[in-house]
Amino acid sequence: MTAPYRYHATCLVFVISLLTSASTALGSPGGALSTADDDGLDPAICASAEAVRSAEQALACATRSTGRIRVDGQLGEAAWATVVPVDNFSQREPEQGQPATERTEVRVIYDDEAIYIGARLHDNAPDSIVARLGRRDSFDDDADAFTFYIDPYNDKRSGYYFAVSAAGTLMDGVLMNDDWNDDTWDGVWSAAVSIDEQGWTAEMRIPYSQLRFHKKDIYAWGVNFHRFIARKNEADYLVYTPRGESGFVSRFAQLVGVQNIEPPRQVEITPYVTMKAEYLDVDPANPFNDGSRYVPGVGADFKVGLTSNLTLDATVNPDFGQVEVDPAVVNLSDFEVFFPERRPFFIEGANVFGFGFGGSNNNWGFNFGTPDFFYSRRVGRAPQGSTPDGTSFSEYPESTRILGAAKVTGKVGGGWNVGTIQALTGAGRADVVLDDQTLEHEVEPQTYYGVVRAQREFAEGRHGLGVISTTTARRFGNDQLRSEINSEAYVVGLDGWTTLDQDRVWVLTGWAGFSHVRGSEAQITRLQRSSLHYFQRPDADHVTLDSSATSLTGLSGRVALNKQSGRFYTNIGAGFIAPSFDINDAGFQWSSDVINAHAVVGYRWLEPRSFYRRINTYASVFQSRDFDGTMTWGGLWSNTWVRFSNFYSANLGFATNPFTTYSNRRTRGGPQTLNPKGWDLFGSAYTDSRKAWVGGVSGSLQRGYGRDENQIELEVQWRPAANLSLSVEPSLAWGETEAQWIDAYDDQAAAATFGRRYVFAELDQLTLSSQVRMNWTFTPNLSVQLFAQPLISTGNYVDYKFLDRPRSFDFTVFGEDGSTFDATTRLGDPDGDGPAAAFELPDSDFTFKSLRGTAVLRWEYRPGSTLFLVWTQQRADNLDDPRFRLDSALDQLWGAPADNIFMLKWTYWLSR
Numbered sequence: 042m043t044a045p046y047r048y049h050a051t052c053l054v055f056v057i058s059l060l061t062s063a064s065t066a067l068g069s070p071g072g073a074l075s076t077a078d079d080d081g082l083d084p085a086i087c088a089s090a091e092a093v094r095s096a097e098q099a100l101a102c103a104t105r106s107t108g109r110i111r112v113d114g115q116l117g118e119a120a121w122a123t124v125v126p127v128d129n130f131s132q133r134e135p136e137q138g139q140p141a142t143e144r145t146e147v148r149v150i151y152d153d154e155a156i157y158i159g160a161r162l163h164d165n166a167p168d169s170i171v172a173r174l175g176r177r178d179s180f181d182d183d184a185d186a187f188t189f190y191i192d193p194y195n196d197k198r199s200g201y202y203f204a205v206s207a208a209g210t211l212m213d214g215v216l217m218n219d220d221w222n223d224d225t226w227d228g229v230w231s232a233a234v235s236i237d238e239q240g241w242t243a244e245m246r247i248p249y250s251q252l253r254f255h256k257k258d259i260y261a262w263g264v265n266f267h268r269f270i271a272r273k274n275e276a277d278y279l280v281y282t283p284r285g286e287s288g289f290v291s292r293f294a295q296l297v298g299v300q301n302i303e304p305p306r307q308v309e310i311t312p313y314v315t316m317k318a319e320y321l322d323v324d325p326a327n328p329f330n331d332g333s334r335y336v337p338g339v340g341a342d343f344k345v346g347l348t349s350n351l352t353l354d355a356t357v358n359p360d361f362g363q364v365e366v367d368p369a370v371v372n373l374s375d376f377e378v379f380f381p382e383r384r385p386f387f388i389e390g391a392n393v394f395g396f397g398f399g400g401s402n403n404n405w406g407f408n409f410g411t412p413d414f415f416y417s418r419r420v421g422r423a424p425q426g427s428t429p430d431g432t433s434f435s436e437y438p439e440s441t442r443i444l445g446a447a448k449v450t451g452k453v454g455g456g457w458n459v460g461t462i463q464a465l466t467g468a469g470r471a472d473v474v475l476d477d478q479t480l481e482h483e484v485e486p487q488t489y490y491g492v493v494r495a496q497r498e499f500a501e502g503r504h505g506l507g508v509i510s511t512t513t514a515r516r517f518g519n520d521q522l523r524s525e526i527n528s529e530a531y532v533v534g535l536d537g538w539t540t541l542d543q544d545r546v547w548v549l550t551g552w553a554g555f556s557h558v559r560g561s562e563a564q565i566t567r568l569q570r571s572s573l574h575y576f577q578r579p580d581a582d583h584v585t586l587d588s589s590a591t592s593l594t595g596l597s598g599r600v601a602l603n604k605q606s607g608r609f610y611t612n613i614g615a616g617f618i619a620p621s622f623d624i625n626d627a628g629f630q631w632s633s634d635v636i637n638a639h640a641v642v643g644y645r646w647l648e649p650r651s652f653y654r655r656i657n658t659y660a661s662v663f664q665s666r667d668f669d670g671t672m673t674w675g676g677l678w679s680n681t682w683v684r685f686s687n688f689y690s691a692n693l694g695f696a697t698n699p700f701t702t703y704s705n706r707r708t709r710g711g712p713q714t715l716n717p718k719g720w721d722l723f724g725s726a727y728t729d730s731r732k733a734w735v736g737g738v739s740g741s742l743q744r745g746y747g748r749d750e751n752q753i754e755l756e757v758q759w760r761p762a763a764n765l766s767l768s769v770e771p772s773l774a775w776g777e778t779e780a781q782w783i784d785a786y787d788d789q790a791a792a793a794t795f796g797r798r799y800v801f802a803e804l805d806q807l808t809l810s811s812q813v814r815m816n817w818t819f820t821p822n823l824s825v826q827l828f829a830q831p832l833i834s835t836g837n838y839v840d841y842k843f844l845d846r847p848r849s850f851d852f853t854v855f856g857e858d859g860s861t862f863d864a865t866t867r868l869g870d871p872d873g874d875g876p877a878a879a880f881e882l883p884d885s886d887f888t889f890k891s892l893r894g895t896a897v898l899r900w901e902y903r904p905g906s907t908l909f910l911v912w913t914q915q916r917a918d919n920l921d922d923p924r925f926r927l928d929s930a931l932d933q934l935w936g937a938p939a940d941n942i943f944m945l946k947w948t949y950w951l952s953r
Contacts, residue, residue: 084298087125094129099280099294101127101264103149106157110150112246114209114233116159124148124159127266127294133281134274135649141277143240145268151299155248158189158203162268164240171271171731172207172236174764176816176824176899178214178224180206183731185271187243190216190293192263193254194452197291198502200263201252205232205243208763209821217392219290219502220282220402225388229309229905229950250307250952253451256349259300263293271731274688284647284655286606287402288545291502307346311905313948314339322938328479329436329472342386342948351451351459356386359421359443375572375709375782379629380418386446387417393450393460394494396509397552400502400538401603404550405612407639407663408674410631412597412624414509414534414554415462415492419627420446424469424485426522432482434474441469441485456499462492468518483518486526490627496536503545506537513626524563530626531557546605553598556624565590570710573633574620578705579795580712580847583669584620584634595622595633610643610659620668634705635673639663654684667705671713675700691726698746703848708799709782712847717779719745733760743776747850750776764818771811778804780852783841783885790877791843798871799844800882801852807925808834822901829894831934837923838885843871855882886923890934892916905950913942 087093087102106120126146132139144163151157162185164170173184180186185207192200198219204212211232214224228251235242254260268277280292315338323332340358347353372378382388396414398404404411421443428435446464453459469485489512496507513530517523536552558568566588569576576586599616620634643659664675680694697720703713725739737756743749751774758768781804788798810832818824841862842852855862855869862869862882870879898910918937 084300087297093125093127101147101149101266101279101294101296103151103156103296103298105298106150106152110152110157110246112157112231112233112244114235114242114244116148116161116242116244120150121148121159124150126161127279130266130268130277130279131281132275133278133284134276135654137281137284137648141268142273142275143268143270143277145266145277147266147279149264149296149298151302153302154305155246156191156252156299158243158245158247160187160243160266160268162187162240162242164270167236167238167240169272170207170236170241172241172763173210173760174208174818174821175206175210175766176818176826177210177227177821177901178212179816179818180204180210180212182269182274183271184208184210184269185241186212186269188212188267188269189245189247190263190265190267190290191247191252191296192216192290192293193252193260195261195263196456196498196502197263197293198498199458200290200293201226201228203228203230203232203245203247204267205234205245207234207236207241209234210818211821215390215392216290217395218399218402219288221392223392225391227385227389229952231904248305249302250305250309250346253350253352254304256304260296260302262296262299263290264296265289265293274731285608285645288605304349305346306349307344307352308953309344309905310341310951311343311948312339312341312951313946315947316945318943320941320943322940324434326434327436328434328474347449348451350453351449353447353449354386354390355445355447356443357445359384359386359446375706376631377625377629382417384417384421386448387420390448390450390460391417393458394462394492394509396494396507396534397536397550397599399496399505399507399536399550400540401548401550401601402605403603403612404601405614405639405641405661407637407661407678408665409599409614409616409635409637409639410618411599411616412554412618412622412631413629414532414624415494415511415627416629417462419513419625419629420464420490421466422485424471426469426484426486426525428471428473428482428484429475429521432473432475435482436472437484438469438471441488442467456497458494458496458498460492460494462490464490466490468516483522486515486517486522488516489514492627503540504538507535509534509536511624511627523561525567527558527560527564527568527626529559530624532624532628546607548603548605549600550603551598551600554596554622554624556593556595556597556622558593558623558626559591562589562591565593568593568623572706572709573623573625573630575634575705575710576620577710578712581667581669581705583667593621593623595619597622608645608647610641610645610657612639612641614639617668634667635665636668637663637665649686652686654686654688656684657682664700671705672700672702673705674698674702674716688729688731689727691724693724694722696721696723707780707782708785708844711785711797711799711844712794714780714844715848715850717745717747717850719743719747727756734758747780748776748778750774750778766814766816768814769811770813771809773807773809775807776805778806780842780850781838783838783883786880788871788877788880790872790875793846794844795847798877798880800869801842801844802838802885803840803842805837805839805923806835808832809925809927810834824899826897826899827894828896829892832891833888833925833927833931833934834890835888835923835925836886841869841882884921886921888920888922888924890916890918890937892934892937903950905948905952907946907948909944909946911942911944911946913944915940 102125104124128146130141130145146161148159171185188204190202200216215226230247232245266279317336319334343355345353394415444465448462450460466488468487470481471484473482491512493510498505511532534554538550541547576584597618601614604611615638617636618633641661646656658681660679665673676698678696682692684690702716707714721743723741727737735758740753754772756770760766780801783800786798791798813829815827840854842854845851861873867882868879869882871877893915896912900908916937916939
């Protein structure tokens with residue numbers, strides 16, 4: 042794999058050089074890059090609270106502590122009394138710009154190791170403070186809370202936030218793109234709270250090891266503070282973003298007084314021990330597994346500060362981290378199902394590798410399907426290869442083992458945000474019985490994944506340029522795999538943005554991507570024929586299936602204009618994905634061969650009135666074509682959302698396709714078909730999320746498009762106690778599809794459809810499912826979570842039929858117009874006694890039943906050190922009877938054999 046490594050490094054050097062040259066043009070005169078890292082203000086400005094309040098720039102003052110600060114929520118140390126407090130908070134909600142209804146005083150202390158935040162949150166009705174106890178990162182607008190925001194690089198674009206509820210629950214995350222946040226990052230810090238007759242107090246200790254900042258004598262950090270009063274739905278800030286405007290981090294106050302501290306050389310090691318016990322329902326004849334298996338494991342996560350700006354994260358033998366199993370899905374389409382990442386190593390800092398969305402606070406798609414250039418679930422994916430022909434029995438692994446992975450993130454070169462992930466997965470092997478011999482057969486090759494991301498912001502975020510590069514390289518253990526999986530894949534993308542006016546109201550964003558895939562002739566032929574490309578389409582003049590090709594190269598890109606603020610809203614975008622573009626080795630791509638454009642306009646009522654607090658209404662027109670110029674989709678869409686004065690909310694929307702459009706996917710590699718015109722109606726309504734009982738309903742109604750579909754979903758949440766919540770989300774979907782794909786059959790008599798019969802059927806489908814959750818939190822560090830998803834889906838296929846001609850939605854039902862169908866043998870003959878051959882049609886009726894669930898006990902017995910106990914159960918059953926019988930289906934589901942997996946994971950955090 043030497044060549045892929047060299048290719049990756051060469052691409053990285055080239056694009057960094059290219060962007061560095063471009064950055065000089067965007068920097069200040071003379072080529073010096075503009076930065077926001079100015080020296081801090083003179084601490085003398087903190088002489089009095091009045092001086093701080095009257096300063097032209099919003100300020101917060103910090104004082105060095107010479108004594109020990111005990112984080113107990115009491116603020117009893119003498120050092121707190123020496124600090125000038127921040128107390129000039131204003132409302133953003135509900136009365137924007139008005140003084141906060143309850144007084145808040147915030148003080149900042151620092152020492153050589155950490156920064157401390159002490160907040161006295163006065164309340165005239167302390168018995169009304171909403172102190173709900175939940176698991177970490179679980180509270181939002183349902184509990185009183187205090188949040189500290191910090192921008193330690195002072196780049197006015199990124200940072201961290203640390204929050205604590207009135208019950209002591211912690212929440213933290215990262216800030217990026219000025220307006221966005223991500224709570225997947227979990228820092229190691231501490232906080233405590235106390236409720237008394239004056240209100241409540243919050244005390245935080247945030248070690249410098251959890252922050253990233255440049256070494257200086259005097260520090261200029263951006264900070265902000267937020268208090269939420271749940272019963273009033275009041276959001277108070279030191280500095281807030283006015284409604285209808287953009288920019289959050291760029292508005293932060295400056296923290297004055299921090300000096301003579303050293304960014305630490307962070308070293309964290311978290312070793313862990315795991316144990317998995319599996320009790321599975323297996324075939325009694327399985328020679329490899331008797332149904333019980335015990336799998337011990339050890340591993341470790343590492344975090345090392347390479348410099349004050351760069352951090353190395355590494356993992357060896359990463360293990361489970363999910364609370365919820367992936368939901369059961371009945372997928373009858375030719376699209377891959379997207380599942381979110383749940384492994385801690387990959388979700389922490391994932392925002393660093395986000396691509397194509399920087400600079401803009403809104404990004405609309407409208408049937409474009411923006412590719413994810415890096416989809417971390419490809420690393421350690423389920424094996425893709427097949428077992429040898431003639432295999433009588435096989436034991437197939439569920440995933441491939443990650444031998445090791447490393448990630449470096451941070452800032453370099455005066456403002457480059459950089460990140461890289463390097464991972465190596467081992468070969469996946471299935472145990473097989475072949476010719477009465479027990480063998481190991483490789484079903485996934487050893488694979489290297491490399492990702493590099495770099496992005497530079499200029500002029501306090503007014504402009505930006507970035508690059509991403511991914512490499513996938515495989516080492517095969519047998520020739521069969523070479524004909525089934527790509528050998529190498531390379532992707533390079535460039536993205537950026539620029540604001541078009543001084544007030545940052547208009548921003549232009551864009552990205553471009555290049556992909557190159559290599560493999561054997563057999564594999565590249567398979568790739569061209571796959572559902573992502575369909576190069577074999579007989580009526581497509583712009584693509585040709587090349588069975589001698591050993592590579593596939595493609596381009597993609599998109600540009601969008603967004604209005605960032607104001608009552609009137611506008612977003613216009615256009616993009617393309619070439620037929621040969623493919624990033625699915627390390628990324629996730631929904632479609633190709635598309636040229637797409639849209640325009641959205643809207644208006645926002647931002648000031649509360651008698652019956653509403655806010656109203657947003659939008660309307661759009663959009664269109665997609667393939668590279669042959671055929672319109673594949675187009676429509677009109679509108680949606681209106683209202684938050685009422687009682688904090689209930691509702692939305693109602695409508696969409697329609699009034700244009701003549703054609704599908705190039707319905708026949709799955711065959712000719713185009715007409716898309717019948719149709720319309721959608723959708724909406725939802727939710728009650729006040731702060732109450733003990735919270736309810737919601739959403740639904741949709743679709744008519745036309747060749748299908749009639751209906752869906753309704755209910756949401757009910759009950760909080761019987763401050764530390765316990767139960768929720769149920771039942772969903773019912775039913776409808777009829779006029780042309781559900783069955784198969785294609787060779788038939789030389791089918792001249793109108795290029796020598797093949799494209800067979801469909803009408804499908805009546807009904808799916809009933811629910812998601813059930815329970816969160817029981819005993820202390821801020823000890824909780825139990827339960828999740829369950831029962832699902833029953835039935836499908837009844839009737840009126841099997843074949844397509845009459847391309848670019849139509851006309852079909853001949855077997856048994857009509859001279860064709861025949863024998864229900865006993867299931868033989869369908871397109872022309873009865875004519876020359877066309879009969880073929881056997883499958884009986885596709887089904888009733889699928891599934892029950893999946895997990896129970897997780899999580900105990901953070903010391904900061905950063907956790908014990909997990911997890912029980913996962915899965916039951917499934919599949920019948921060819923399409924009749925929906927709830928009582929018998931539930932009985933059969935409960936009676937279905939269960940797979941039970943018990944897991945223990947013990948981690949211990951070490952730091953210096």
